[in-house]
Amino acid sequence: GQQVMQIPQYQHVQEGEDFTTYCNSSTTLSNIQWYKQRPGGHPVFLIQLVKSGEVKKQKRLTFQFGEAKKNSSLHITATQTTDVGTYFCAGAGTASKLTFGTGTRLQVTL
Amino acid sequence: GAVVSQHPSWVICKSGTSVKIECRSLDFQATTMFWYRQFPKQSLMLMATSNEGSKATYEQGVEKDKFLINHASLTLSTLTVTSAHPEDSSFYICSARRGDYGYTFGSGTRLTVV
Numbered sequence: 001g002q003q004v005m006q007i008p009q010y011q012h013v014q015e016g017e018d019f020t021t022y023c024n025s026s027t028t029l030s031n032i033q034w035y036k037q038r039p040g041g042h043p044v045f046l047i048q049l050v051k052s053g054e055v056k057k058q059k060r061l062t063f064q065f066g067e068a069k070k071n072s073s074l075h076i077t078a079t080q081t082t083d084v085g086t087y088f089c090a091g092a093g094t095a096s097k098l099t100f101g102t103g104t105r106l107q108v109t110l
Numbered sequence: 111g112a113v114v115s116q117h118p119s120w121v122i123c124k125s126g127t128s129v130k131i132e133c134r135s136l137d138f139q140a141t142t143m144f145w146y147r148q149f150p151k152q153s154l155m156l157m158a159t160s161n162e163g164s165k166a167t168y169e170q171g172v173e174k175d176k177f178l179i180n181h182a183s184l185t186l187s188t189l190t191v192t193s194a195h196p197e198d199s200s201f202y203i204c205s206a207r208r209g210d211y212g213y214t215f216g217s218g219t220r221l222t223v224v
Contacts, residue, residue: 042217
């Protein structure tokens, strides 16, 4: 079945440093979505990318969808402590089912 | 908009008993809802797709007789964990999609079976 891997598993940065998480799917995706889950919370939708090579920005967050629609990345510029959480990519395949990536846990310290 | 309410937030039950979790779409109709399970520090694993008015579609390895799903209306799906065992302890989350956009998740139910 479809597998979606993310690296790194965990990253600890100091506030102000940049952060990137990478997402790779074993199959071509119709679209990719990104979610953030705070400790003890539920996933919150961040963005959806549909087009090959698409790049979208949300303030300090930049999302990219690969040309082959099998990989994606999320880059955070100048992290803040409020960015703490686990970031999941999720690939949409058949029947609107989402396959979640393994997640990257971000820790930000002052 | 696109609010999904999940209840209860947490529940403790004894082994052998059943627990029902409700998932409601508050401001939209959801013909399809999804149920996930998440173990600590792990990703979300799709358990089943709940279809309004028809049988749920279960993922491979998920016991349909143990995890009963009912989607009786366009705004409500329920997951019943039957004859719960300690290994069923987990975080269960539902989600629904509104239109051609991202999925909205419920706040999750933390189940502890003792």
